[in-house]
Amino acid sequence: ELKVEQNPLFLSMQEGKNYTIYCNYSTTSDRLYWYRQDPGKSLESLFVLLSNGAVKQEGRLMASLDTKARLSTLHITAAVHDLSATYFCAGGGSQGNLIFGKGTKLSVKP
Amino acid sequence: GAGVSQSPRYKVAKRGQDVALRCDPISGHVSLFWYQQALGQGPEFLTYFQNEAQLDKSGLPSDRFFAERPEGSVSTLKIQRTQQEDSAVYLCASRLTPEYGYTFGSGTRLTVV
Numbered sequence: 001e002l003k004v005e006q007n008p009l010f011l012s013m014q015e016g017k018n019y020t021i022y023c024n025y026s027t028t029s030d031r032l033y034w035y036r037q038d039p040g041k042s043l044e045s046l047f048v049l050l051s052n053g054a055v056k057q058e059g060r061l062m063a064s065l066d067t068k069a070r071l072s073t074l075h076i077t078a079a080v081h082d083l084s085a086t087y088f089c090a091g092g093g094s095q096g097n098l099i100f101g102k103g104t105k106l107s108v109k110p
Numbered sequence: 111g112a113g114v115s116q117s118p119r120y121k122v123a124k125r126g127q128d129v130a131l132r133c134d135p136i137s138g139h140v141s142l143f144w145y146q147q148a149l150g151q152g153p154e155f156l157t158y159f160q161n162e163a164q165l166d167k168s169g170l171p172s173d174r175f176f177a178e179r180p181e182g183s184v185s186t187l188k189i190q191r192t193q194q195e196d197s198a199v200y201l202c203a204s205r206l207t208p209e210y211g212y213t214f215g216s217g218t219r220l221t222v223v
Contacts, residue, residue: 033211033212035214041216042201042214042215042216042217043153043201043203043214044214045211045212045213045214048211088152088153090152096141096143096158096205097143097155097158097166097169098143098145098153098155098203098212099155100152100153100154101152102151102152103151103152
């Protein structure tokens, strides 16, 4: 069964810095998802990556997918405090359900 | 509705009590999923419906957990004889087709005391 591993699990950044969150998955997944979750809130969809080499950008976040390496990355450019949240990647399970990583808790400090 | 609606938002149950959690998906969404999210963890799959058919219940942790979607719209997750380990946020998500993304509800935070 698909397993999804994220690293780091905790990330403390300074405003204005760049960083990358990594998401490795164990078996073929036809699509890869990134979600954001604020404390006490639900999951907000950020990106859906459908094919090898897919790259999507929204504001200061950019996600990419390398299906050969079974790796997705979420790159943060010039971080701002508003990006503080927990970020999850998830792969598509065999029944259409999502298999989530443990999440990366991002804290952006001034 | 415009989004996935879950109720109640918070539920405190005494150990041994039965609870029922409701999910109202986006109108017309065929697929509906239930997830359990423990504190500090990622959501874990519980069960999946396509219309009224429950196609996968492999994630339900015990036979105390039961889900239904009798008319292919609203779904109810029932937990019988709640235990402390059932304390978690229960998230519902719906999806139109596999080509579309999932929309999550705000969740029900269940605390068993």
